[in-house]
Amino acid sequence: MLQQIDKKYKWIGISLLFIVLTTFNLASSNFINIFFPIKVIEYNKTFFLMESTKSKVNSLLKNKSLLWINTKQAKNLFNKNIWVKTVMFTKEFPDTLKISILEYSAIAYFKKNKLIYLINDNFKSSLIDDNANLENLIEVKNMKNMKDFKTFFLKITNEDVFFSKIKVINYIHDGRWDVILKNGQLIKLGNYNLNKQVKYLNFILNNQIAKIIDLRYEGRVILANE
Numbered sequence: 001m002l003q004q005i006d007k008k009y010k011w012i013g014i015s016l017l018f019i020v021l022t023t024f025n026l027a028s029s030n031f032i033n034i035f036f037p038i039k040v041i042e043y044n045k046t047f048f049l050m051e052s053t054k055s056k057v058n059s060l061l062k063n064k065s066l067l068w069i070n071t072k073q074a075k076n077l078f079n080k081n082i083w084v085k086t087v088m089f090t091k092e093f094p095d096t097l098k099i100s101i102l103e104y105s106a107i108a109y110f111k112k113n114k115l116i117y118l119i120n121d122n123f124k125s126s127l128i129d130d131n132a133n134l135e136n137l138i139e140v141k142n143m144k145n146m147k148d149f150k151t152f153f154l155k156i157t158n159e160d161v162f163f164s165k166i167k168v169i170n171y172i173h174d175g176r177w178d179v180i181l182k183n184g185q186l187i188k189l190g191n192y193n194l195n196k197q198v199k200y201l202n203f204i205l206n207n208q209i210a211k212i213i214d215l216r217y218e219g220r221v222i223l224a225n226e
Helices: 001-022 051-061 069-077 146-156 194-209
Strands: 040-041 084-092 096-103 106-112 116-121 125-126 140-141 168-171 176-181 185-186 210-215 222-224
Touching: 040 051, 040 222, 051 069, 084 168, 106 146, 146 168, 194 210
Parallel strands: 040 096, 106 140, 140 168, 185 210
Antiparallel strands: 084 096, 106 116, 116 125, 168 176, 176 185, 210 222
16 A cells, blocks of 8 residues: 555656656756856947847846847847848856857949849848948849849849949839949940950950940840940
């Protein structure tokens, strides 16, 4: 009889232990936070990450244990910013967490309703301050949709000589783009094989100083100075 009672209590004890182990959330408890609590959070230099995002992440992670960091929630906050490409967390015991953020690069900008929007190399755009330095960026005029711009841009980036001279890209209509170079030359591109047009351009630009180079009609090049 005593053996049966002991056996009964043994199974009750095992069941209670199982319940405790399966329901106790170590990550959300304060118990673990007494070990190596985060007191310092350091960031690398960023250009587009908002301070409000850093503040939210700091509130989430400060005083949490370095042994158990909920990086998923922090990454979700960072990834709401279209400029954040990757995030890496590095622990430095006893109390420091370093957050390294790799951002997408700015490749161009466009204006809409007197506001300026930056485009990054993930082909997302965001409103920026009027005082931003746009000197080395390409201006996109008559921007209609990002998909068309992405298709065109990815094609011309492979043409290093031509691409490096571009100042303005102007969308005309489906498949038609005008390009203004840094020296003021206007290139009217046609709605046909872009690689073929760029080959013509590389030759023409090395031998002509025409103000307008018209390639709209396949098999014909028109040069003009006005």
